[in-house]
Amino acid sequence: MNEFELIARYFRPSLKRAVLGGGDDCALWQPSPGQQWAISSDMLVEGRHFLPSVSPYLLGHKALAVNLSDLAACGAQPLAFTLALALPSIDEGWLQAFSGGLLALADVHGCELIGGDTTRGPLNICITVFGEVPPGQALLRSGAKVQDQVWVSGALGGARAGLEALLGRLHLSEQHLQAARHRLEAPQPRVALGLALRGLASAAADLSDGLLGDLGHILAASGVGARLDADALLQAAHPVLQAVGSTQALNWCLCGGDDYELVFTAPPQQHQAVLDAAARVGVPVTCIGEIVPGSGLQVQHANGQAHSLDGLRAFDHFATP
Amino acid sequence: MNEFELIARYFRPSLKRAVLGGGDDCALWQPSPGQQWAISSDMLVEGRHFLPSVSPYLLGHKALAVNLSDLAACGAQPLAFTLALALPSIDEGWLQAFSGGLLALADVHGCELIGGDTTRGPLNICITVFGEVPPGQALLRSGAKVQDQVWVSGALGGARAGLEALLGRLHLSEQHLQAARHRLEAPQPRVALGLALRGLASAAADLSDGLLGDLGHILAASGVGARLDADALLQAAHPVLQAVGSTQALNWCLCGGDDYELVFTAPPQQHQAVLDAAARVGVPVTCIGEIVPGSGLQVQHANGQAHSLDGLRAFDHFATP
Numbered sequence: 001m002n003e004f005e006l007i008a009r010y011f012r013p014s015l016k017r018a019v020l021g022g023g024d025d026c027a028l029w030q031p032s033p034g035q036q037w038a039i040s041s042d043m044l045v046e047g048r049h050f051l052p053s054v055s056p057y058l059l060g061h062k063a064l065a066v067n068l069s070d071l072a073a074c075g076a077q078p079l080a081f082t083l084a085l086a087l088p089s090i091d092e093g094w095l096q097a098f099s100g101g102l103l104a105l106a107d108v109h110g111c112e113l114i115g116g117d118t119t120r121g122p123l124n125i126c127i128t129v130f131g132e133v134p135p136g137q138a139l140l141r142s143g144a145k146v147q148d149q150v151w152v153s154g155a156l157g158g159a160r161a162g163l164e165a166l167l168g169r170l171h172l173s174e175q176h177l178q179a180a181r182h183r184l185e186a187p188q189p190r191v192a193l194g195l196a197l198r199g200l201a202s203a204a205a206d207l208s209d210g211l212l213g214d215l216g217h218i219l220a221a222s223g224v225g226a227r228l229d230a231d232a233l234l235q236a237a238h239p240v241l242q243a244v245g246s247t248q249a250l251n252w253c254l255c256g257g258d259d260y261e262l263v264f265t266a267p268p269q270q271h272q273a274v275l276d277a278a279a280r281v282g283v284p285v286t287c288i289g290e291i292v293p294g295s296g297l298q299v300q301h302a303n304g305q306a307h308s309l310d311g312l313r314a315f316d317h318f319a320t321p
Numbered sequence: 322m323n324e325f326e327l328i329a330r331y332f333r334p335s336l337k338r339a340v341l342g343g344g345d346d347c348a349l350w351q352p353s354p355g356q357q358w359a360i361s362s363d364m365l366v367e368g369r370h371f372l373p374s375v376s377p378y379l380l381g382h383k384a385l386a387v388n389l390s391d392l393a394a395c396g397a398q399p400l401a402f403t404l405a406l407a408l409p410s411i412d413e414g415w416l417q418a419f420s421g422g423l424l425a426l427a428d429v430h431g432c433e434l435i436g437g438d439t440t441r442g443p444l445n446i447c448i449t450v451f452g453e454v455p456p457g458q459a460l461l462r463s464g465a466k467v468q469d470q471v472w473v474s475g476a477l478g479g480a481r482a483g484l485e486a487l488l489g490r491l492h493l494s495e496q497h498l499q500a501a502r503h504r505l506e507a508p509q510p511r512v513a514l515g516l517a518l519r520g521l522a523s524a525a526a527d528l529s530d531g532l533l534g535d536l537g538h539i540l541a542a543s544g545v546g547a548r549l550d551a552d553a554l555l556q557a558a559h560p561v562l563q564a565v566g567s568t569q570a571l572n573w574c575l576c577g578g579d580d581y582e583l584v585f586t587a588p589p590q591q592h593q594a595v596l597d598a599a600a601r602v603g604v605p606v607t608c609i610g611e612i613v614p615g616s617g618l619q620v621q622h623a624n625g626q627a628h629s630l631d632g633l634r635a636f637d638h639f640a641t642p
Binding site: 023024026027028029030031033036037038039040041042044045046047048049069070073074076080082083084085086114115116117118119120121122125126128130131133135138140141142204206207221279 | 345346347348349350351352354357358359360361362363364365366367368369370391392394395397401403404405406407435436437438439440441442443445447449451452454456459461462524526527542579
């Protein structure tokens, strides 16, 4: 099977809204009038973004999910994506499963595969995704204001617990292991929530590297600080974190990585509107703190005691694993 | 240096026409009204698309050049690109040179770096490029008609001679080696020619895998065949191919790979207009044959004898090197 047969068999671009899909030098797209395009690229490398043991179906899912998560964090509607794939060899079973997981998630979000590239090389998956958003309505990192509330969607730290369990560093019950592994390997991009937060959220980011890093980007871009409530944060912790102490649970909420939830800020008078919007799209959200003057992140217990962030750091794709 | 510092230092996205560059979850772009977007991705892997000995400056140049070449083949005006980069380690000298070559070519074509991703892993460069073209004016592979003339830009086979020389399989004079190596390592995307061919060319593709493969795509997409003139093809051969026999020279014109010239078709009555357009943008073009009924490619010498294509095949990124 050569490069062109491989693409035709497993990744035949769809032609719903594309003027011209793959099979030419470029894909051709006609953007909707009065829309801006939101564009994001993510590259996944074996051993760093996924374990060799992951099912190829879920790997295909996750490769697109992490990109859709960036669109979600901008409040953009997914439209299309390109896939560049380096493969050590052609394994048809692997390709069948990988493309199955990838295209199933693409279908769910109406996001068309419009082109890409395949080559031989160490396993590497690079997706570039396109979405659209009306001008001025994108959720940016730079809009957080003092007194805004800080929110997160879904449950935090579960993916990290899954990783630790798979690496043999954490023992979980079989049921918790399944749940944690699902969080790690099958993240659900919060696209509907991102769309629902247009006009409500003042700033947003997706949680790929953990709150410390990703909320940190919002704080830096907005020129503000944040005070988080440790108890609220523990309420947003994934149930599997009951298997570890509360300090560890807090730390994994803060820098677990790979949760692909949204962290966002909104004015306090929008509190109920945020809850309503989240309920409408069926995604739980938790208010975990507020924006304060200054810079940086602090986490406080109910008794006023600070949770130490010493030695914690956001996940960094250049740090040694 | 972490991921964010690396991006800020070497790949700070520009903000000329972007509404919002990197540093948020997505780049935001406002397409021009009445334009279609042309989108292409190419992934480069060490040992397959470039030799470890290549200068990082030229590698940066080539990584973008091969993507711009796809836009050129569509007649699209480059606008922006994303870069995803997997690096085995952070080598600041390498990054300085790589980003220098990349951004210098981007500047030449007014093509803005608007976002991307960096991660640790085996060296892998994945660029997705965006261009625009008025609806209906893109040069497609599917428009070739019987009696159209077949043209190529520039000189063919030089990149292959450079590769063979670097691998020690071809001896070239020092001057020829420099020229051939330049063809291999510093291809010039034919963007201006692609724009000039709007409304003239009936079909076009860029030559990444050699004529046999890339003209082959035009023939298959258009449902036609082509008869090429061996002497005309030799006129389009790069001068360094004088170092090899004419059979070898023809073969490297047909399946040398990495030339990044354009192959295109145009009606015979546009012959002079094609020459004029090419002269206007300063790119030599050669008429090498014509489109015929049927399918597939044949190459004929002046005496009517066929040049055998037996055993020749287009470059395939999945074939063993």
